[in-house]
Amino acid sequence: MANSKVTSMREAIGSLVPDGSVVSIEGFTHLICFAAGHELIRQRKQDLTLCRLTPDVIADQLAAAGVISGLVFSWLGNPGVGSLHAVRRRIEGSDPRPLYLEEYSHFGMVARYTAGASGLPFFPLRSYRGSDLPRVNPRIVEIDDPYGGDPLYAVPPLNPDVSIVHVQRASAGGDAQVWGIPGCQKESAFAAGRVIVVCEEVVSDEVIRSDPNRTLIPGAIVDAVVVAPGGCHPSYAQGYYDRDNPFYLEWDVISRDSNLIDAWLEEWVYALDDHAAYRTKLGAERWSALSPGDAYSQPVNYGDYS
Amino acid sequence: MANSKVTSMREAIGSLVPDGSVVSIEGFTHLICFAAGHELIRQRKQDLTLCRLTPDVIADQLAAAGVISGLVFSWLGNPGVGSLHAVRRRIEGSDPRPLYLEEYSHFGMVARYTAGASGLPFFPLRSYRGSDLPRVNPRIVEIDDPYGGDPLYAVPPLNPDVSIVHVQRASAGGDAQVWGIPGCQKESAFAAGRVIVVCEEVVSDEVIRSDPNRTLIPGAIVDAVVVAPGGCHPSYAQGYYDRDNPFYLEWDVISRDSNLIDAWLEEWVYALDDHAAYRTKLGAERWSALSPGDAYSQPVNYGDYS
């Protein structure tokens, strides 16, 4: 295939994510690229700022491993379970180090990515009035309606140095298709200076081009394509595997004790070469339990006009 | 089917588009709802303002028939052919009556719909600087970047009284799916006070729900569903029929002479009961010549998680 951008996670993270980078890893409830998070930990990246609406277990792992020094976010927690204890230790007790927070709401974060993706210097939204958020985050500013209506608020563009975007399928050139919850995968990709697409599977150009409306991210803005099936575990990828709920409950126990986290990171990240090893270590039985049945979309006819 | 909104074009236009309405009929190059345009003419609607990025032959017909008194637009012409002669006669010579123009650019119109669809009082964009457009349209205003960068421009929201949106398939409840060029069908629908969905075919809820990412317009905002296969002729509907290029060339001749237009409108609109009669009158041979072959999308697997 011409112009293939397919590479290993090691190479992509190694060459495209220098220490100190502002990194976006989105994926709302699914398509959360734990495989990339683990590689960041494995390569002992330093001083990253993580941009993510919902820093969840992936953020707790990155915080515990000392990879991130800050969060740009709108909701942090272990969804459906409780707290991120490593993140909380850093915030509440600077234990072992402080964690810098730049805090918005979901709509504010989405609007920031949209401005960044659109080349706009700000994005207007109806939110924040009466909230303390603008008081603690001076980048959230009040603006006037030029047509004389009520004032509203603005947020600045968010342009990460690099966005890591997990998708279901991509061509070798990086054209990426997503189904299920799109979150802000598209906006975080267009907003970024560099884009790493991580996919469940590489497909031919013909598959992509058979349904061009499904393409969320064009290869033109993609720097690397990494194939990492199962790379969202313990989160899910619509149609490929389910959320591993027991893991989120286990993490609540692990995350309360920094020694347990260190042991977990050693066993599941540092001691493993790559995500393929993690996948194998999880075992066929666990993957099988997470496998959904089939539910295919009805096709549409684009028509042959040749 | 529960909550069916399926009705006739006559009923939908009659009850939802009173004289004096601001009406959006979008569809960029395809999905242009001529069937609705003809029904507006047939019912001798008066004093409508047509919102449409590209007033083309449909606008020429509405202008010639005396249905519209104004255009909100960004490009007017017979695409690939030349001028809209009826529209030009009204603009250049007030012949037989003036036509009020509110003029933007494509991005300006798209931004107006987006603001209207989003509940925003304005939409910012980088355009217009150095152009005469803001001079002749005072609703295009310069605004400041609240973060101190270069000033940019804003356009106000566009909220049509009613949007008429042609789609390929819809459920009886109005959930509408589109493929090919989406244009601003979605934004014009969400921006409108009332929505008429016109579809090539009604499909079951199961078809819609088999691919929820394809749904552009939810039934919740739809007031009426009209089934009008072929309703975009002479424009096209991706996968259903091709553009009838000879018609656009014929229209260039017809449109130069208001007597020819009157005769055309009499023969093809006033004398016919509805769009089904128009379809029949065009003839099977013409439709056959416009039929594409098949080119189906590859399905995606949403997964069965029950």
Place this chain on the structure above:
Amino acid sequence: MSFTSTEMMVVEAARHLAGVRNCFVGIGIPNLACSLAKRTVAPDLELIYESGVVGADPARLPLSIGDPSLVVGARSVTSMFDLFSLYLQRGLIDVAFLGAAQVDRNGSINTTVLGSYEKPEVRLPGSGGAVEIAINADRVFIIVNQSRRTFVEKLDFVTSPGHVGHRTGSVGGPTVVVTQLGTYRFVEGEMTLSSLHPGVTRDQVFDATAWKVAVDEGVVETDSPGQDELLALRSLDPDRVYLK
């Protein structure tokens, strides 16, 4: 049939959805309330999730607002930009549920920190979409476990505004608060006890509220959950994941 205080909360919340067209659903109790309402007082209720799912019809009890079972068979699944812009900010949302770590008499909510923002004693999750939901949804229902720690005189942090100065008249803002003790409405922007759940006394309410809570003159006893309501509810959460 006997019932738990959680079941009372869910049943009571569901009843307030009668006639509602759509609801912005949170996971857990609000999801149960909406699902119950669909089987009782609001069969056409459209479930909308901030994850972008519109018209969900889940085949199993969803464990997150982005559960894959919410996506399969939904009416529409859209980007978060579209969901917050075209649905919420456009004003299409009839009712939204919000939870709270702290709530005050005006229905303002704190889900950000306990203690100071800069050096919090407890760092809570933050707003998520709550602040824009509080501002843009037509009506907001608050479901919360009531105690002096949650019903406070002054919030440590205002995450989502309730009936505060900028709201004009009756437009927007929380309209109903349901706790394990009772149900509250807002009278001129102040939370006012409108019904006491069966077996709950006014003193229990006063003890669990850090301010002197207003009581409606016509305060009544909340109807006990009916058998049909309880059976429907329990079938929605047979493992009692949320109905603890």
Place this chain on the structure above:
Amino acid sequence: MSFTSTEMMVVEAARHLAGVRNCFVGIGIPNLACSLAKRTVAPDLELIYESGVVGADPARLPLSIGDPSLVVGARSVTSMFDLFSLYLQRGLIDVAFLGAAQVDRNGSINTTVLGSYEKPEVRLPGSGGAVEIAINADRVFIIVNQSRRTFVEKLDFVTSPGHVGHRTGSVGGPTVVVTQLGTYRFVEGEMTLSSLHPGVTRDQVFDATAWKVAVDEGVVETDSPGQDELLALRSLDPDRVYLK
């Protein structure tokens, strides 16, 4: 091989696409120039249309910017909001083609009216996407038939700005103008003749320009279309729809 002046224009425009990654294509001559460039100097050139089509690979000569054959087999097809926001305004467009009813020495363009805006002698189509393309594309190529009616001293209406006051240095603005007579570049914002097509004299250029057009010191003769260029071009438009 002999060639027409239209063929010369298309071939010359295509040559300027050497090394270009993507191009915002108009229909007709620009589409032919881009398609020719893909077969000659820029095989990886990505064709982007304002209709929302990205990476088109049409099976037939498209007759409009939204031809269904542009959609089938494209890399991506997106909303106009996304196309104008994420591609154009984001700064991803390398080259865009614009046509003109009138152009001035700074490369500003009129496609709106002849005569006054309020009472035009000729109402032209208007901007379409031209004004934002002129402002946001990295480089703009203008293709136009040159005469004193089109190369004017003062535009009746500025639809799309060229090199006017607000542009700083070399950022943005038209970079190349190709007509049936010659090719122009911009020197300090002024259109300057850089090559004369074969057989065309300077006097022909002066006669077809309403202002005293600048001529580059190093003005050369445009290379004639090569046989490979002409054959490739003619295969793209065998019915000579645009190559009249």
